Amino acid sequence: MNNEHSLYLSNTEASSQMRALLIIDMQLGSFRPYELRHDTFAVIDRINILSEVFRKNEEPVIFIQHDGTKENCFLPGTEDWSLLPELIRGPADMFVSKTANDSFYKTDLQTILRSRGVKELIVTGCATDFCVDATIKSALTRDYSITVVADGHTTADRPMIPARQVIQYFNWLWSEMTPTEGGIKVETCDVIL
Secondary structure, three states: OHHHHHHHHHHOOOOOOEEEEEEEOOEHHHOOOHHHEOOHHHHHHHHHHHHHHHHHOOOOEEEEEEOOHHHOOOOOOOOOOOEOOOOOOOOOOEEEEEOOOOOOOOOOHHHHHHHOOEEEEEEEEEOHHHHHHHHHHHHHHOOOEEEEEEEEEEOEOEOOEOHHHHHHHHHHHHHHOOOOOOOEEEEOHHHHO
8 A cells, every 4th residue: 555655646747846745733732642642653654754754855844843932831851842653754754833723823834834934734643623724724825835735734623513523624724725826726635645
């Protein structure tokens, strides 16, 4: 299956613009226990498949990590701050620290993307209704082409809504948003591959 996916993406000339894979807040502190988040291990597997394809194609893989110093959690250097150990990392991967839901807010993400000529973002991560949503909306206003991996983001149950429904709702919401210059679409990992 991996070879099939890799071959398809490697031979695809569909996009003449540089893409980057964003992996948002897949940190230990958000996954205690792992069952807290919906479909955790399958989401990790899909992110790993995508990241390996991006690395093979020499496209940027960018891990975003939340610095919760203001909230006294996810403190840099602590175990909660660390990425999930199951996530594959490569030597060329980049890491961005953020202090707000929006991965662009007062970070060097925009500079990194511009310096590499990135115009298209493939978005994955945690939490669907907070940092993933805020980052997608911020990227949209910056005219990036955005593909949200429909089954590549996760969240926890909320007081009145189960996580699965939160994910379905946001996938629908993003697919219905008014596009900017870049546009936005929501597709499963298999379709992207």
